[in-house]
Amino acid sequence: MTRKGPIYRPTRRTLLGQLIATGGAVMGASAFPRFSIAKPSPVKIGVILPYSGTYALLGNAITDGMKLRLDQQGGEIAGREIEWHVLDSEMAPPKAPANTRKLIGRERVDFLIGPVHSGVAQAMVKTLGNRQSPLMIIPNAGSNVLTRGICRPNVFRASFSNWQAAFPAGKVMAADGHKTAVTFTWKYAAGLQMMEAGREAFEQSGGTILKDITVPFPDVNFDAAITEIASLKPDAVFAFFSGGGAVKFVKDFQAAGLRDHMGLYGPGFLTEGVADAQGDAAEGLRTTLHYADGLDLPADRAFRAAYKAKTGREANVFAVQGYDTGSLLIRALEAAEGDPSRMDDMIGALETAELVDSPRGSWKMSPAHNPVQDFYLREVRGGQHKVLGIAEKALADPGDGCSLV
Ligand code: BEZ
Numbered sequence: 001m002t003r004k005g006p007i008y009r010p011t012r013r014t015l016l017g018q019l020i021a022t023g024g025a026v027m028g029a030s031a032f033p034r035f036s037i038a039k040p041s042p043v044k045i046g047v048i049l050p051y052s053g054t055y056a057l058l059g060n061a062i063t064d065g066m067k068l069r070l071d072q073q074g075g076e077i078a079g080r081e082i083e084w085h086v087l088d089s090e091m092a093p094p095k096a097p098a099n100t101r102k103l104i105g106r107e108r109v110d111f112l113i114g115p116v117h118s119g120v121a122q123a124m125v126k127t128l129g130n131r132q133s134p135l136m137i138i139p140n141a142g143s144n145v146l147t148r149g150i151c152r153p154n155v156f157r158a159s160f161s162n163w164q165a166a167f168p169a170g171k172v173m174a175a176d177g178h179k180t181a182v183t184f185t186w187k188y189a190a191g192l193q194m195m196e197a198g199r200e201a202f203e204q205s206g207g208t209i210l211k212d213i214t215v216p217f218p219d220v221n222f223d224a225a226i227t228e229i230a231s232l233k234p235d236a237v238f239a240f241f242s243g244g245g246a247v248k249f250v251k252d253f254q255a256a257g258l259r260d261h262m263g264l265y266g267p268g269f270l271t272e273g274v275a276d277a278q279g280d281a282a283e284g285l286r287t288t289l290h291y292a293d294g295l296d297l298p299a300d301r302a303f304r305a306a307y308k309a310k311t312g313r314e315a316n317v318f319a320v321q322g323y324d325t326g327s328l329l330i331r332a333l334e335a336a337e338g339d340p341s342r343m344d345d346m347i348g349a350l351e352t353a354e355l356v357d358s359p360r361g362s363w364k365m366s367p368a369h370n371p372v373q374d375f376y377l378r379e380v381r382g383g384q385h386k387v388l389g390i391a392e393k394a395l396a397d398p399g400d401g402c403s404l405v
Contacts, residue, residue: 042083043333043340046109046134048099048124050116051088054218054244057273058116059089062139062322064311066113068303069326071310077330078338089115091218096123104134110340111332112136113325116318118143118162118189125150135332135346139325140318143189144397147370151402154343156350156369158325160290161397162193165267168288168375168391170201170238173265176286178235180208181265184225185240187214194240194267202238210234220248226256236263239270246270247277254281268292268378268385273316275383282380288391291317291360292376293384303359320359327355368399 049059063086070082085107087099096115100123103109112134115121121141128136136155138146142162146155173181181202185191191214199209210232213225229237237258241249246269253264259281264270268289275282293314303323307315328350335349336342354364363373375392378385399405 040080040338042081043077043111043338044083044085044107044109045111045113045329046103046107047084047086048089048096048103048112048114048120049086049139050091053091054220055091055116055242057243058140058318061273061313061316061318062116062325064313065307065315065319065322065324066139066326066329067322068307068310068319069323069330072306073330077333078336080333080338085109089117089120091117091120093117093119093123096120097127100124100127104128104131110134111329113139113329114141116140118146118193121146122150122189125152125155128152128155133340133343135340135343135350137325137328139321141190142193144193147366147368147397147402148399149401151368151399151404153347153404156328156365157371158328159321159371160373161370162190163197164370164373164375164395164397165269165289166194166197166240167201168377168395169265169267170198170207171205172286172288172377172391173198173236173238173263174202174205174207176236176263176265178207178263178265180210180234181236181238182211182213182229182232182234183209183238184213184229185215186217186219186245188217191217191240195238198238198266209238218245220245222249222252226252226258230256230258230261234262236265239264239266241266242269242272243274246272247274250274250278250285251281268317271380271385273318275380275385279383282383284380286377286379286388287385288375288377289317289385290363290371290373290375291320291385292378292387294386295359295361295376297359297361299357300359300361315359317360324355324358324360327358328353366396366399367405368397368402369404370397370399372396 051059118141138157140159144161183195268287271282304315331349332346336345356362363371366372377388377391
């Protein structure tokens with residue numbers, strides 16, 4: 001459903017029009033004490049992110065990054081204040097349809113932001129169906145199909161596809177000389193798609209995957225899997241975990257003595273935002289991601305200082321994705337002069353968006369509405385993700401099956 005928004009930043013002419021329409025005359029306010037100029041209504045932003053469980057730190061970092069960006073605009077977009085409608089996704093795909101319907105049906109939000117979890121994202125987009133509004137911006141969830149088979153004109157991603165995040169890491173594992181590997185992840189869309197992409201890259205480089213091992217999401221009892229990995233004796237393990245689960249897995253992997261016998265690789269989520277909590281167990285791990293610590297970019301230095309000042313925490317990729325989500329919101333609503341019913345203007349602005357001042361480095365939107373961006377090779381040193389180089393320059397998801405391409 002499309003809602004017509006008010007007129008924003010009224011010009012002298014529109015103000016005069018309002019005066020005349022309300023029966024006022026240009027004679028001074030004191031002659032007409034009941035007359036006042038209405039402030040535009042707030043723009044409604046609906047948010048579905050995890051604020052509990054293993055991905056809570058991701059949801060909080062995204063929220064803080066997004067709010068930081070909007071604070072830098074004085075807490076307004078295109079002259080409109082912001083009204084937040086925030087729900088905890090609980091990382092639960094079965095709850096996503098009701099949450100989505102609540103925000104778009106009952107709260108009538110102008111924008112939908114979320115989620116982190118690929119399964120939640122798929123359920124949200126399916127619930128949106130062919131609705132032409134609201135505009136949805138995905139600040140994390142990497143499910144490939146969101147910008148492939150079920151891509152939508154009014155759905156954009158500010159983060160990555162699961163293929164994009166994992167393919168470069170599979171190549172690195174092979175380039176480091178490993179010939180055999182085991183994949184290990186949570187059994188849901190993100191983990192499965194990332195393992196598939198890692199396998200594709202590793203096998204293209206001549207490697208062999210001995211076995212795919214999974215545990216249910218969000219289990220963190222890894223004992224049986226670690227015993228099996230030890231018995232398979234691969235050269236390396238290729239894994240996806242994130243948040244609290246990543247802390248547990250990387251520590252368990254080291255405690256079981258596997259670090260002494262095999263490599264550990266994967267998309268950078270394995271250590272991102274949690275390297276401090278992992279301590280020694282994370283040291284030396286090499287991963288790939290579209291962000292790293294200590295990028296030599298003025299925009300990143302300014303962002304990190306502002307994020308630290310606002311939250312007391314160090315920034316990470318999730319905060320960057322939230323920050324860039326804020327930038328996309330601003331671009332979209334400014335292009336529509338504050339009127340979210342002007343969907344074509346908002347879509348046009350995001351389709352041509354090039355975020356040259358993103359903390360992650362410059363990136364642009366692909367025709368399938370997914371970032372085309374650099375993926376860095378990083379290594380954990382002293383709890384920091386040091387950049388070793390660019391693993392893939394301007395990597396685009398293939399966007400296969402997206403009707404927009
Ligand atoms: C996902 O479910 O898409 C996801 C969650 C955490 C980190 C990366 C991807």
